Amino acid sequence: xxxxxxxxxxxxxxxxxxxxxxxxxxxxxxxxxxxxxxxxxxxxxxxxxxxxxxxxxxxxxxxxxxxxxxxxxxxxxxxxxxxxxxxxxxxxxxxxxxxxxxxxxxxxxxxxxxxxxxxxxxxxxxxxxxxxxxxxxxxxxxxxxxxxxxxxxxxxxxxxxxxxxxxxxxxxxxxxxxxxxxxxxxxxxxxxxxxxxxxxxxxxxxx
Numbered sequence: 001x002x003x004x005x006x007x008x009x010x011x012x013x014x015x016x017x018x019x020x021x022x023x024x025x026x027x028x029x030x031x032x033x034x035x036x037x038x039x040x041x042x043x044x045x046x047x048x049x050x051x052x053x054x055x056x057x058x059x060x061x062x063x064x065x066x067x068x069x070x071x072x073x074x075x076x077x078x079x080x081x082x083x084x085x086x087x088x089x090x091x092x093x094x095x096x097x098x099x100x101x102x103x104x105x106x107x108x109x110x111x112x113x114x115x116x117x118x119x120x121x122x123x124x125x126x127x128x129x130x131x132x133x134x135x136x137x138x139x140x141x142x143x144x145x146x147x148x149x150x151x152x153x154x155x156x157x158x159x160x161x162x163x164x165x166x167x168x169x170x171x172x173x174x175x176x177x178x179x180x181x182x183x184x185x186x187x188x189x190x191x192x193x194x195x196x197x198x199x200x201x202x203x204x205x206x207x
Contacts, residue, residue, distance in 0.1 A: 001033040009038065018042060030057050032119070032128030037063050041130075059133060067134035074118065077111035079138070082120060086135035087147040091155060091164055093124060100150045148172040156181070162188065163201075170204065179205045 001009065006028050007020030023042075031037035040060035048058065071082060084100050085092045097108060115121040126132040139147065149172035155165045162184035169178030186201035 001028075001035060001038075003028055006033055006038065009035065010042070013042070015042075015046070017046070026057055028128075030129040032131070034128075037128075037130055060130070063130055064134045064137065067131055068137050070118075071120070071131075071134060071138060074120075075111065075114060077108075078114040078118075078120075081108060081111045082115060082135050083139050084147065085121065085126065086132060086139055087144050088151050089132070090125075091151060091160070091168070095158075096151065096154050099154050100147065142173075145171065145173040149174055149177075152177065161185075166201070166204075 003024050007024035010018050010020035010023050010027070027038055027041065031041055037060065040063045041057055044058040044060045071079070074082065080101060081097060084097050088096055088100075094105065094108070094112075098104060101108070112121070119127050120131055120135075121127065126135070136144075148168045152165050152168035152172055155168065162181040166178045166181035166185055169175060169181060172178075182201045182205035186198045186205070189195075189198035189201060
């Protein structure tokens with residue numbers, strides 16, 4: 001469903017605590033407009049102890065497990081690519097995948113086409129948040145740390161913003177390598193008159 005239809009669906013439920021106009025953008029981004037995923041997410045939202053609150057929408061565990069099962073049926077090449085994308089997140093790109101997976105563009109073409117046909121990827125990003133969350137469950141923690149390290153190395157070589165390099169460095173199996181990038185991110189934040197953000201980066205570096 002599109003944005004207007006998502007809002008209409010929410011309003012059609014007749015739940016006073018749920019407003020289509022307020023929820024539709026976040027709900028569309030999280031579920032891709034899939035009605036079943038939306039309803040499960042809204043059920044999870046309403047079941048919270050404090051009821052619906054402002055902030056990120058909750059994760060519908062049953063939907064994530066369902067999507068994970070679907071992802072596991074992908075071909076080995078597509079599964080490797082989706083795992084790489086899951087850890088890279090917003091930093092995912094074709095050049096990054098080539099370096100991390102040790103593959104050329106032609107080696108990735110079939111896997112990429114399979115993921116787009118399965119509505120897993122769209123324009124180098126996950127189709128929606130729940131697919132991304134499901135894909136992350138397919139990567140064991142130890143391997144995720146190693147992947148974060150490889151991604152941090154790639155981003156550093158590409159001159160990516162210090163904050164992005166630091167984020168992957170901190171999540172890697174060698175977090176101490178993030179220190180210079182954290183300090184640089186702190187310097188940039190201080191120069192932009194964002195003292196709270198600068199202090200956070202510097203404290204992370206100290207830790």
